[in-house]
Amino acid sequence: MSELTLKTITELREGFRGGDFSAREIAEAFNAAVVAGRQLNAYTVETPELALEAADAADRDRTTNSLKPLSGIPLGIKDLFATVGVDSTSGSNILKGFKPTYESTVSGNLKAAGAGMLGKLNMDEFAMGSSNETSAYGPVMSPWKRNDGGNAALTPGGSSGGSAAAVSAGLAPGVTGTDTGGSIRQPAAFTGISGIKPTYGRCSRWGIVAFASSLDQAGPMARTVRDCAIMLEAMAGFDPKDATSLNLPVPQWEAGLTTDLRGKKVGIPKEYRIDGVPDEINAIWDQGIEWLKDAGAEVVQISLPHTKYALPTYYIIAPAEASSNLARYDGVRYGLRDTPEGGNLDAMYAATRAAGFGAEVKRRIMIGTYVLSAGFYDAYFTKAQKVRTLIKRDFAEAFKQCDLILTPTAPSAAFGLNEKMADPLAMYLNDVFAVPASLAGLPAMSVPGGLDSQGLPLGIHLIGRELDEQGVLNAGLAIEERAGFTHRPKRWW
């Protein structure tokens, strides 16, 4: 592995601008790492030529002093983002071979900022999953192994599993993820990297394949908090093509970074201490509290009383929206089409969707269809919307007493492949700490806190007020500095 692939975006930017190495050298190093890392199954499509093309443009721009914020930085793009002329399949058979004629706003923003694309990253099918095992391309392997001497294959988490594995293994310095109910934060925690889901509406959803529209948000995943700030600044921004996009200027998050948390109050929600969570999770949480105190913050105990309803609420709202969002994959206009001999239109729908969707996607379409059905709508969907409002209110009340909320990211470290596939409820529990912030549309971030006794990374989770990405990033940076997390997975691939 080249030294270059060990560097952060910040370091690459500095070295490239200072003339230590060229953008082409960076791109070539990562292209090689992508090839060498194929065992991890992190990428579904490799686009070395696009990385080189952007790199050459960056090298030219350097000679003319017209550098852009991400000039020279090659990135991986989650397969949920439509990328012009490059397969964009959302990890699903039903979109196999689909090459959009358009570029998602977020990936387009990154390109416009000078970034190159290394390839498309594997993910759970339509972002539905917490282990990257529902992908039509097969699971992603975490680069991490337990220190028990065994060789068990671990999940990098999901749904942005390919994204997390790529950053963690040095197959990209930064990547895009999307987060509907923890899909950036949980994989970041599992692989020892940082990832932030901004406030709902910060990043345009245009060109991102919809899972649950009221929850979906794009965000960056990278090795450091500063790298996340750099990427998020390029990704975010008002987009008139997305009616839910926030019409606000993008703050200069990187320039605003500080680890001085004096005067800040950090809330610790008592409802996040739940039975059955390993002591090590609570221990890293307590460690996080100490670090933030050390950075000058005051710690206060808070209550988010409706926390226990968040997961069931999420598993009504998200599938309901998904059942409708995924209706367009019908075999009529693009993607897979299966027309049984002698069958009519309904037979084509049934055959196409039976062949094109995996088990988890079908499960969620059925749940979503059920909760929206006549006679069940009020009992499930309307009730869930009401609870969602209560959960939002919980946060609004809590933020009268504190500026930030600190929790663990996930209730466990990375688990083994196939460990939870047979038990969807156990799988869904992975996102128990992540989902409330999604329902409330709040900015939230996971940063690495340390390793557990098995040598696996554990994440610390920060939730901020609406639009206060800066507060989240600053607290994340304060933890990062104190945690001194420099662990990398030992290379076995």
Place this chain on the structure above:
Amino acid sequence: MADATAPYRIKGETGDWEVVIGLEVHAQVTSNAKLFSGAATAFGAEPNTQVSLVDAAMPGMLPVPNRECIRQAVRTGMALDAVINRWSRFDRKNYFYADLPQGYQISQLYHPLVGPGEVEILLDEKDENSVKQIGIERIHVEQDAGKLMHDQHPTMSYVDLNRSGVALMEIVSRPDMRSPAEAGAYLRKLRAILRYVGSCDGNMEEGSMRADVNVSVRKVGGELGTRTETKNVNSVRFVMAVIEHEARRQVELIEEGGEVAQETRLYDPDKNVTRTLRSKEDAHDYRYFPDPDLLPLELDEAFLEECRSSLPELPDAKRKRFEGLGISAYGASVLTAEVETARWFDGLLSAGAEPKQAANWTVAELFGALNRTGKSIDECPISPEEAAELLKLVADGTISGTIAKQVFEIMLETGDAPSKIVEERGLKQTSDTGAIDAEIDKILAANADKVEQYKAGKEALFGFFVGQTMKAMAGKANPGVVNERLRAKLG
């Protein structure tokens, strides 16, 4: 003809039946772009040429509301005196069909843009007291679907998405109509209002306006019966035919001991029958829920004020204004029925024409000529200004009414201005007593016997002398002067 205001009854074996009618009118919003995408909306374009990525429901595409479509629906609501809901929301109506790319239609079930309003109809257009109010329950805004083409390939159906995503207003009436004639009057009135407002071109042949017809029957004054809904009826005449047919079918069914099924039906205009499309049991569960891609629609006062102030004078107000100018109720009604006619006639008035004369001339002469030549008012070769000039030539005695008809014909043919025609062809009416006297003298001399008879008391011959004089003067003599001179000479 039966009294237009008499109740409409179906004579059954068991007595008289009343029919109860409600209409859901789908009116395409006049707009250059679709409801949630920037795609164009031209009618009759080549298949799939008016389609954006959003309309084709490509992965990751999102709807963004088109302000103009919302504005037109709000203006329509205001024109129907309806409640405008400052807060409304879009819902998804989920179902699978090949002409519905998203797998759902974006519509408004729970919180429509426009609430209750009403439309005033005249049961007898010659009687301004024969008014009836038809209630409007709501207007909501929704997307149209595409179209399947079954005639392009022996074994396959093709899909044309040009209409996919086009903005529709669904105008839902209350079940207030009691006869085919009332439904016809309601539709015509609604169409006129939409066209005045400019929110829909009302073109039923091109599908810009279509109606779902809800019909039930009951014994006069009895409980409401079960209704059927006949979908997508695309002319006023067909709507009336559907009601007649459906009411009779239901009465016969009930009287034979059957029951009306709550179902959706289709009208076949060739055979003039309706038939079952799907029964209640097959009804879709549309799983309506709020569209998470769209924020609620919140209208501020400035927007509403702009909508209000941009409303034109509406048919009823215009009719009353015309009546106030001395125009007959019938004339006012005819002149305001179509926005183009009303606009043309208002042009005639502003060009200085005297209202009553102008109304009589427009209804009798102009409409007659347009009918004869098969032209619409928009294709009228005569401008309101030219027509006003013609009427002025009559009013000030420059030409006679008879000559005016000639001049009008020449105007239609040549498009020349009336004064030019009168000048060039020497059609000016003469009041020159010298010339008139000379002709009168000749005529009296040539008809000495008739002069004798007249003087002996046969006064009816006076008209003969007038006619002869006018003929001799080639119609250009001022009839008043001719009369006066004749009386003087005949003593």
